[in-house]
Structure formats: C-alpha cells, structure tokens
Amino acid sequence: MIEVKNLxxxxxxxxxxxxxxFKLANGKIYGILGSYHSGKTTLLNxxxxxxxxxxxxxxxxxxxxxxxxxRTKKIIGFLPxxxxxxxxxxxxxxxxxxxxxxxxxxxxAYRQIAEVIEFVQLDDSRxxxxxxxxxxxxxxxGIAQALLGNPEIVFMDEPTSGLAPEDAGEMRDLIRKIGEFxxxxxxxxxxxxxxxxxxxxxxxxxxxxxxxxxxxxxKSQTVPKFxxxxxxxxxxxTAISILDQIDEIQAFSDDPSKPARxxxxxxxxELKDESDPREKIVSNLIAGGCSVVSISLSDSFLDxxxxxxxxxxxxxxxxxxxxxEETEE
Amino acid sequence: MFAIYKxxxxxxxxxxxxxxxxxxxxxxxxxxxxxxxxxxxxSGFEYTVGYIAMGMIxxxxxxxxxxxxQEKKTGTIRLLYALPLKSIQxxxxxxxxxxxxxxxxxxxxAFYPLILSTHGSVYFPKAYVSLLMLFCLGAxxxxxxxxxxxxxxxxxxxxxxxxxxxxxxxxxxxxxVIFPTAPAASFVAVIxxxxxxxxxxxxxxxxxxxxLGGTVLCLIPAVIVFIMNxxxxxxxxxxxxxxxxxxxxxxxxxxxxxxxxxxIVFISTVxxxxxxxxxxxxxxxxx
Numbered sequence: 001m002i003e004v005k006n007l008x009x010x011x012x013x014x015x016x017x018x019x020x021x022f023k024l025a026n027g028k029i030y031g032i033l034g035s036y037h038s039g040k041t042t043l044l045n046x047x048x049x050x051x052x053x054x055x056x057x058x059x060x061x062x063x064x065x066x067x068x069x070x071r072t073k074k075i076i077g078f079l080p081x082x083x084x085x086x087x088x089x090x091x092x093x094x095x096x097x098x099x100x101x102x103x104x105x106x107x108x109a110y111r112q113i114a115e116v117i118e119f120v121q122l123d124d125s126r127x128x129x130x131x132x133x134x135x136x137x138x139x140x141x142g143i144a145q146a147l148l149g150n151p152e153i154v155f156m157d158e159p160t161s162g163l164a165p166e167d168a169g170e171m172r173d174l175i176r177k178i179g180e181f182x183x184x185x186x187x188x189x190x191x192x193x194x195x196x197x198x199x200x201x202x203x204x205x206x207x208x209x210x211x212x213x214x215x216x217x218x219k220s221q222t223v224p225k226f227x228x229x230x231x232x233x234x235x236x237x238t239a240i241s242i243l244d245q246i247d248e249i250q251a252f253s254d255d256p257s258k259p260a261r262x263x264x265x266x267x268x269x270e271l272k273d274e275s276d277p278r279e280k281i282v283s284n285l286i287a288g289g290c291s292v293v294s295i296s297l298s299d300s301f302l303d304x305x306x307x308x309x310x311x312x313x314x315x316x317x318x319x320x321x322x323x324x325e326e327t328e329e
Numbered sequence: 330m331f332a333i334y335k336x337x338x339x340x341x342x343x344x345x346x347x348x349x350x351x352x353x354x355x356x357x358x359x360x361x362x363x364x365x366x367x368x369x370x371x372s373g374f375e376y377t378v379g380y381i382a383m384g385m386i387x388x389x390x391x392x393x394x395x396x397x398x399q400e401k402k403t404g405t406i407r408l409l410y411a412l413p414l415k416s417i418q419x420x421x422x423x424x425x426x427x428x429x430x431x432x433x434x435x436x437x438x439a440f441y442p443l444i445l446s447t448h449g450s451v452y453f454p455k456a457y458v459s460l461l462m463l464f465c466l467g468a469x470x471x472x473x474x475x476x477x478x479x480x481x482x483x484x485x486x487x488x489x490x491x492x493x494x495x496x497x498x499x500x501x502x503x504x505x506v507i508f509p510t511a512p513a514a515s516f517v518a519v520i521x522x523x524x525x526x527x528x529x530x531x532x533x534x535x536x537x538x539x540x541l542g543g544t545v546l547c548l549i550p551a552v553i554v555f556i557m558n559x560x561x562x563x564x565x566x567x568x569x570x571x572x573x574x575x576x577x578x579x580x581x582x583x584x585x586x587x588x589x590x591x592x593i594v595f596i597s598t599v600x601x602x603x604x605x606x607x608x609x610x611x612x613x614x615x616x
Contacts, residue, residue, distance in 0.1 A: 051614060
C-alpha cells in the first residue's frame, strides 16, 4: 500500500506539487498522467526519496520514506528519466555496483543480476560499455537496476520517452510483464500510453491532482469525443486564424502535453462530430504558409478526458479510486 | 559504502584522472628530490617534502573536481539518492576512494628515504613524519576540494574554486603578516568570520535557525572575551590565520619539531569539510 498524504513541494514561491493525497493498493500498474512541468517527476522523486517534500509524507508498505528511508528504499525500485548510468562501466559492472549498493550479498547479487539480465533481455549487451549502448538498451538496463533487490514496487519516470515507436512498444510489453508480479507506478505525458498500460490513472495539472480513478470508471463517465492533436511550425496567430475558419472544429486550445519550442505550436482540436477534417486542415495550413509537423486523430477517452480536465477553469474529476472509496466507507 | 568506494576507485584508476594525478605527483616529487637531494648532496628528505606539497595546490583540485559535480551534471546523483544508502555513506565511499588515490604516490615516496640512505645518513623519523603530514595535508585538501565539487555541477568551476582555495591556504602566511594586529581589527575580523560561518550553514541547510544559531553560538563567547579582556585579541586574527598555514606546517617540520597540533588541525579540517559535503548533498535532496 502506498499512501501519500498532503504532499507539497515548493521551490521558493513556486508550488510544484500542491497538497496531494492518495492511496494506492499493491499489485496494479498505475499511471501518473500530466503535461510537461505538471509535477510528475517531482512527485515521483518525493515518492522514491530522491527529493524531500516541503510538507506531507509518503508511506510505502507502512514505512515513512522521510523517517525510515533505508528500509523503504529496499522495497522500491526506481527508473529515473533520463536513465542515470555510468558510461565508463559495462552493463554487468553497473548492475554489480547497484546490487552491492542495495546490500545484496555477492552470491545473491550474481544470481539476481543473471535473472534480471535474462528478464529484460540484456544478454548480448552485458559486457558492452554503457557509452556504446543505444537508448533502448540503456532504458532496459535502467529497468534491470530497478528490479535488483526484488523490490515490491517499481517506479518508472517516462519509461518510453525518446524511444522509437517499435522500441516503445517493446518497452510497454516489458512493463506489462513486470506488472504481472509487481506494483508499477509510471509517469507519462501521453494519455494513450497510460490507457494502454495502466489499470488506474492519476492526472496531474500544474502540481494538483485533478483525477484519480480506474480507467473503467473514468471511461464510463466520459462522453465520447473526437480530438485531433496538431503540431505546426510557423506563425501561431496565422495558424489560429486558419483553424478558426474550419467548420468541423468545435474548439481548440494549446496542447499541454507537448513541450513548447521556438517556432513550434501544438494544438488540440475538438471536433463537432465523427467527420475527419485532417486533409482540409493540412491543406489550409500549408496554403496559409504554415508547415504541419504532425497531425493525428484520437477517439481515446483518456485523451478526451485529459484535454477537458486540463482546460482553464475545468472542474476536477471525482477522485473515486478504489482505495479512497474503501477509506470513505 | 564499500560499493561506492569500489566503483569510485575503479573509475579513477581506469580513467585519465587517477594515473595522471599519480604520475604528476611522482614527477613533481622526483624533480624536487633530484634537485634538493641529489644535486645538492643532501640526504634530508624532510626538506624536499615541503616543495612536493606545492604540487598538491593544482593536482588535488583537478583530481577532486568531478567527485560530486559530475554526478550532479549527469544526473547519476538521482541513482545514488534512490539507493538505500545514507548521504554520509555516499560521501565516505567517495572520500576514501579519493584518499586511496592520494595515498598511492605518497606510498611510493616512502621508498625515497630508503634510496637516499644508500648515499648518506637519513634521519628516518623526521622523513617519515614529514611524509605522514604530507598525507594529512592531502587528506585535508581532498576534503576541501570534494566539498567545493559538491556546491556546483560544473567541473571547471569546482577545479577553479579548488585551486583558488589551495593557493589561498598556501599564501595565508603572507596574508596574516599584512593584517593589522590591533585588538579592534581582530574583533571585527572574528565577527565577520562568525557571520560567514552562519552564512555557510544557512546556504547548506536552507534553515535560517541553524545559520543564526551557529552565528550566535560563535559570537557570544567572542563578544564576552572582548569585553572582559580585549588584549587577548591582540594579533588574534593573524594567529588564527597562521593556524591554517598548512603548507608552512610541512615546511617547518624540517626545521623544527613535530607538534601534536598539526595532525589535529588536519583532522579537524577533514571533519569540517566532510560534514559540509554531507550537508550539501542533503541540501540538494531538499531542493
């Protein structure tokens, strides 16, 4: 059982995490969904003891991570993003270091290293220098180190970030396999990834928890909608005036799940009906001097819900997570 | 802690840093031994040790610069924070690894008096006490530079700060001479020192109570002593600075006798900067 109580993190006057409380039962895959700078990593850092909260506490299986960090950290594994690795070591040396630092005896360490190497399919890379490994293998190595010490709960910060689509798919399969015998808590800015992997989702927006519920329950409460996510390179005002003139678009706003870069504009468009106006949008934008970087149509309920909840003045969703219901009773 | 020590030591010895430090220290010691012992036909190795210590002004900061700054820069500090280790264990592992690298060339230098003894009479106790004090100096400078590596995530800044601080310690005798000896001047300097200590404690803990408490704890006896007997402040600051003249202590060993205060000063310095480094790591966790 993971219990987070009134967790707050302040950086000077900026509140990164604002009075968050929730309880999560063991044995599931949980997803923390939020846009960039919504506080996902800060929350995960505090839950794993990598960062101290300004207020509140985190209890994992009965241990308070602030008061008893050593015992608590022995029951958790953590994959940060980017994966923290020592490039001058081989994969095997790195795992040996982590195993020994986690307090495993030599024979136990070697046995567990062999198990995790086989589990995450690192056999071909075990004796290669980390600096020469591709990102996908580095992520697997990061997961392998998190699994050492046989932790009951594994935290993963954006485990598929930066991966090619096929590598991301393999990584998701691996996470599902881990979820069969461990509690997994992962973060992602991608609603479809959370919807495909997790049983329960916690949605963060600007440091506040705006939803915490099972996917089934959230799905039953969401009115089906059609959303287009659009990335455009060019003048934002021009793009907005073009989008304004397309009849099929009900409403649009900035896409909070994408990082704002110079010259890039990211939009989420809500459609009036099932009609697919993507060709029209692309041709109008190009005619208006904007180039389209990406465009995709989504009818995923979590995409829709995330979009609705992260709109300015949106009402927070009911937080009906199973554990909270039990507590209220 | 042993896992950190082993990883750090291996990392130093398999990268350029460890062998370069050992090689340059041996080169410096070889040159000075050749010039001051062989060419001058002197078998007193303790005179040479003072010159060898000068090499540490540059070499120890260069060895220590990556110790924590690099972990912060590459993000591996998050891995260390996530491991079931206390900050003190992480710092101790790192410090002992650095100390091992520092000890290797000094260990090799331990053969120099034996070699010199084949050419003349060597007073072994003095030669080996000098080497032991050279190691203590290395330990103190390592603790200082490791702390400086913990306050930044840039290795260049860490090395510049380290070289600057070591150079300041080398020149501290000259600075103490130019400082006024009047009791009032020393009193003002001591007050500024107390405020500086409070500022360091505050910046490392982000707790104004600790900073203020540290300042007040030092200020109260300082003020009481000044009110009761201000003559005690006569040249006090110059004397205090002289206590930190680490390099002079090594030089003076050749001309004077060994004082127990020497290792005590070095050990106190190690403990002080070791504690500050632990605080610095904890502060980073609280950020």
